[in-house]
Amino acid sequence: MLALVLLATACGMIPPEPHTKEAKEVFWLYNVVLVMGAIVFVGVEGFIVYSVIRYRRRDDRLPTQVHGNNLVEMIWTAIPTVIVLILFVLSTLTLNSISQAATHPGVTIEVEGKQWSWVFHYLDEDGDPSNDVIVQGTALDGANMALPVGEPVKLILISHDVIHSFYVPAFLVKRDVVPLPEGKAPNELEFTVSEPGTYSGQCAEFCGDLHARMTFTVQAMSRADFDKWIAAIRAGETPAPSVPAGGGVVKVSAKNTAFDTKALEAAAGQPFKIEFTNDDSFDHNVGIWKGSEEVFRGEIFSGPATKTYDVSGLEAGEYTFVCDVHPAMNGTLTVK
Amino acid sequence: MATTALTPTSEGYRRSWVIEWLTTVDHKKIGILYIVNSFAFFFAAGILALLVRSELAVPGLQFLDERTYNQAFTMHGTIMIFLFVVPVLSGFANYIVPLQLGAPDMAFPRINALSFWFLPLGGLLIFSGYLFGGAAAEGWTLYTPLSGGAYSTGVGTDLWLIGLLLVGTASILGSVNFIATIFKMRAPGMTLFRMPILVWTVLVTATLILLATPVLAAGMIALFIDRNYGGSFFDPNTGGNPILWQHLFWFFGHPEVYIVILPAMGVVSEILPVFTRRPLFGYRAFVFATIAIGLLSFSVWAHHMFTTGQVFLPFFSFMTALIAIPTGVKMFNWLATLWRGSIVFATPMLFALGFLSMFLIGGISGVMLSAPPVDFHLQDTYFVVAHLHYVFFGGSVFGVFAATYYWFPKMTGRRLNEPLGKVHFWMHFIGFNVAFFPQHILGIQGMPRRVADYSPDAGWTLLNLVSTAGAFLIAASVIPFLVNVVATFINGERVGDDPWEGNTLEWATSSPPPPYNFDKLPPIRSERPVFDLRHKHDAEHAGVEPSGPEGGHA
Numbered sequence: 001m002l003a004l005v006l007l008a009t010a011c012g013m014i015p016p017e018p019h020t021k022e023a024k025e026v027f028w029l030y031n032v033v034l035v036m037g038a039i040v041f042v043g044v045e046g047f048i049v050y051s052v053i054r055y056r057r058r059d060d061r062l063p064t065q066v067h068g069n070n071l072v073e074m075i076w077t078a079i080p081t082v083i084v085l086i087l088f089v090l091s092t093l094t095l096n097s098i099s100q101a102a103t104h105p106g107v108t109i110e111v112e113g114k115q116w117s118w119v120f121h122y123l124d125e126d127g128d129p130s131n132d133v134i135v136q137g138t139a140l141d142g143a144n145m146a147l148p149v150g151e152p153v154k155l156i157l158i159s160h161d162v163i164h165s166f167y168v169p170a171f172l173v174k175r176d177v178v179p180l181p182e183g184k185a186p187n188e189l190e191f192t193v194s195e196p197g198t199y200s201g202q203c204a205e206f207c208g209d210l211h212a213r214m215t216f217t218v219q220a221m222s223r224a225d226f227d228k229w230i231a232a233i234r235a236g237e238t239p240a241p242s243v244p245a246g247g248g249v250v251k252v253s254a255k256n257t258a259f260d261t262k263a264l265e266a267a268a269g270q271p272f273k274i275e276f277t278n279d280d281s282f283d284h285n286v287g288i289w290k291g292s293e294e295v296f297r298g299e300i301f302s303g304p305a306t307k308t309y310d311v312s313g314l315e316a317g318e319y320t321f322v323c324d325v326h327p328a329m330n331g332t333l334t335v336k
Numbered sequence: 337m338a339t340t341a342l343t344p345t346s347e348g349y350r351r352s353w354v355i356e357w358l359t360t361v362d363h364k365k366i367g368i369l370y371i372v373n374s375f376a377f378f379f380a381a382g383i384l385a386l387l388v389r390s391e392l393a394v395p396g397l398q399f400l401d402e403r404t405y406n407q408a409f410t411m412h413g414t415i416m417i418f419l420f421v422v423p424v425l426s427g428f429a430n431y432i433v434p435l436q437l438g439a440p441d442m443a444f445p446r447i448n449a450l451s452f453w454f455l456p457l458g459g460l461l462i463f464s465g466y467l468f469g470g471a472a473a474e475g476w477t478l479y480t481p482l483s484g485g486a487y488s489t490g491v492g493t494d495l496w497l498i499g500l501l502l503v504g505t506a507s508i509l510g511s512v513n514f515i516a517t518i519f520k521m522r523a524p525g526m527t528l529f530r531m532p533i534l535v536w537t538v539l540v541t542a543t544l545i546l547l548a549t550p551v552l553a554a555g556m557i558a559l560f561i562d563r564n565y566g567g568s569f570f571d572p573n574t575g576g577n578p579i580l581w582q583h584l585f586w587f588f589g590h591p592e593v594y595i596v597i598l599p600a601m602g603v604v605s606e607i608l609p610v611f612t613r614r615p616l617f618g619y620r621a622f623v624f625a626t627i628a629i630g631l632l633s634f635s636v637w638a639h640h641m642f643t644t645g646q647v648f649l650p651f652f653s654f655m656t657a658l659i660a661i662p663t664g665v666k667m668f669n670w671l672a673t674l675w676r677g678s679i680v681f682a683t684p685m686l687f688a689l690g691f692l693s694m695f696l697i698g699g700i701s702g703v704m705l706s707a708p709p710v711d712f713h714l715q716d717t718y719f720v721v722a723h724l725h726y727v728f729f730g731g732s733v734f735g736v737f738a739a740t741y742y743w744f745p746k747m748t749g750r751r752l753n754e755p756l757g758k759v760h761f762w763m764h765f766i767g768f769n770v771a772f773f774p775q776h777i778l779g780i781q782g783m784p785r786r787v788a789d790y791s792p793d794a795g796w797t798l799l800n801l802v803s804t805a806g807a808f809l810i811a812a813s814v815i816p817f818l819v820n821v822v823a824t825f826i827n828g829e830r831v832g833d834d835p836w837e838g839n840t841l842e843w844a845t846s847s848p849p850p851p852y853n854f855d856k857l858p859p860i861r862s863e864r865p866v867f868d869l870r871h872k873h874d875a876e877h878a879g880v881e882p883s884g885p886e887g888g889h890a
Contacts, residue, residue: 041700
């Protein structure tokens with residue numbers, strides 16, 4: 001049992017498998033540092049345990065009164081000095097290696113962190129902003145960043161509100177997204193993804209109420225798939241057709257993480273509008289659930305602001321309306 | 337000996353004990369006020385920790401919404417650091433340092449009282465945010481621009497700033513008092529190199545407070561102006577720089593780490609020699625290591641900012657790694673003190689040994705974080721939460737409990753019940769490791785700190801549940817401790833003036849000591865005058881030399 005716990009602990013102390021060229025170097029450095037730390041830990045802890053067992057008081061004799069020894073002091077000043085110098089040299093070499101900037105990154109993305117979502121703006125060189133690919137996430141659905149495998153990727157990290165941090169555990173790296181005064185260059189982060197796959201990431205610098213929901217994914221794919229992905233977004237991505245109103249307008253508002261009503265009504269079979277007022281300074285929305293299935297999800301936004309959702313006709317019955325960000329905010333929608 | 341004449345008549349004034357305690361300028365009573373006040377805040381902040389851990393036990397929001405959660409961890413960190421760990425150690429120093437120096441009181445008794453009374457006031461101001469629309473919720477580091485007027489509209493953040501300014505002022509006044517006391521109030525014969533290690537650590541700590549706290553105070557005033565009067569210190573939209581706040585905060589904040597760990601190291605360095613019956617190995621090396629840590633602590637602040645992309649990494653990485661050297665020297669000296677000692681496992685010693693083994697882990701994880709590429713992964717994850725708790729809790733708080741058990745007989749004349757103390761220690765020790773060790777793994781696997789919730793798919797659920805169970809075990813360990821303190825206070829074993837066979841001057845007077853402390857002092861010929869007195873005959877007959885670095889031989 002104890003052995004099992006120790007084994008699980010040892011495995012847990014090793015970071016996630018690295019998936020970028022840079023992360024593989026950091027992974028190696030981390031493991032060297034971990035082993036050095038483990039040796040020091042076992043040595044010192046072992047000495048403490050041995051001493052307290054071996055030298056527990058057995059009689060009332062006074063042990064020899066040793067006050068110190070200069071030679072010994074010099075030796076054990078030298079030991080940690082050597083250890084930390086080795087560590088410093090290794091870490092500086094790794095740092096220089098992973099900080100090499102590519103002259104021609106395959107993709108350059110302006111990453112904007114904002115309360116509480118990510119915006120990925122793929123920069124191209126055609127100078128035409130109308131065809132730019134922009135992926136916008138929400139606090140509920142993190143944005144997805146598609147990337148080609150094997151090419152250097154450059155992220156330009158900008159913020160216009162508070163400090164965030166772009167963190168992908170599988171890449172073993174994070175970089176703060178700092179709102180800087182005009183004239184100061186934003187932070188950049190470069191890496192080369194080595195394996196295709198989907199990697200989750202999230203904001204790592206505390207940024208306010210919904211910090212925990214500021215997630216995103218990185219989807220690494222072949223260059224061909226990446227080009228298709230870009231083309232698909234450029235071609236398609238038409239906004240959902242708006243629904244003509246027939247069933248009237250339902251009003252609801254949210255304040256202090258609570259709806260102003262517990263019960264709403266709508267007519268069955270007819271499209272209707274929900275006029276939703278968010279009086280909180282953070283994200284809310286209105287979603288409509290039938291049992292465990294969400295039949296409608298309104299856009300999440302932070303207030304104070306009002307938005308009108310178009311809902312297509314629902315069958316008669318009892319529904320639950322919920323803020324998808326705060327499931328504790330809910331009520332009953334009766335459709336008849 | 338001369339001090340007896342200073343004792344004023346106690347017959348002259350008869351005051352109720354309430355007035356007596358509210359108006360006292362006696363360093364011992366003020367020390368106890370500090371300690372009791374600090375433990376009250378410790379329990380309050382501990383309840384906040386339980387709220388945080390309960391919310392994180394399983395994925396999903398069960399008990400708190402995000403705002404309440406954010407307030408809980410912000411207030412937990414703030415109160416634990418500024419109103420528990422720092423002041424409780426100041427309290428012990430207040431009580432013990434004048435006694436260890438053979439002094440009748442602190443140099444400025446009235447300033448001493450003033451600096452204490454700022455603390456409950458400041459603490460209540462910080463907490464009072466809860467009454468006015470919500471406490472500060474930006475983390476104990478209060479990073480700008482999140483803590484600026486545009487993103488934290490509540491008055492809670494202003495109350496946090498004002499309350500903490502008072503607490504900081506109290507620290508500055510207190511440190512002036514300690515420095516003056518240590519340099520000017522020592523008894524005849526108490527040379528600097530005969531001072532107990534606790535006094536040395538308090539001296540270095542006071543110097544750090546004096547140099548670091550004004551920088552934070554300036555930053556807090558600037559932030560207050562930013563928030564309320566449109567200053568442009570930290571707001572990037574008006575030409576300010578939010579990173580400046582981080583520099584100011586951590587220029588204070590990193591010395592702060594040593595402000596809370598050095599006195600705990602001092603406590604441990606008092607306790608180990610007593611319970612091993614050996615002098616502290618390498619007294620002078622220990623003093624120089626303490627001073628070196630103090631100096632280096634001012635050149636490492638930006639290692640908290642490696643991922644900001646705005647600092648020169650190699651310098652701060654190098655200086656951070658260097659600080660491991662004097663810390664390592666201390667560890668080796670403690671180990672050498674244990675070696676061939678005659679060790680008894682009284683409760684203070686258990687907590688001191690707990691300090692050694694837990695602080696070791698915090699030290700190792702700190703060195704790991706000093707490598708910038710490693711820090712890029714681990715910064716702002718639960719690994720850092722685990723690291724800082726192994727330093728603050730595994731280090732300082734173990735030191736605080738060691739001090740409590742060690743000096744309780746000095747303060748009351750009664751010894752805390754030993755079996756109950758051992759139950760407390762083991763619950764505390766196991767609970768601490770169950771709560772915080774798994775957080776290393778959570779951080780390495782990528783769980784960021786300060787999140788109210790996490791995905792059930794992330795694979796973090798089991799370890800979070802374990803960590804929460806550990807937190808509740810720590811909370812449960814408070815019960816035997818409190819029962820012990822109350823029961824002992826009412827009806828504990830009376831153990832005389834020197835129950836542990838102590839080495840230093842506080843054990844040469846009665847328990848509790850009289851006003852102005854000493855009727856007479858033993859001769860001070862080493863850093864262990866009471867030891868020398870006890871073994872005077874051994875010295876004559878068995879060749880035990882007077883202790884002290886000069887008298888030593890290997």
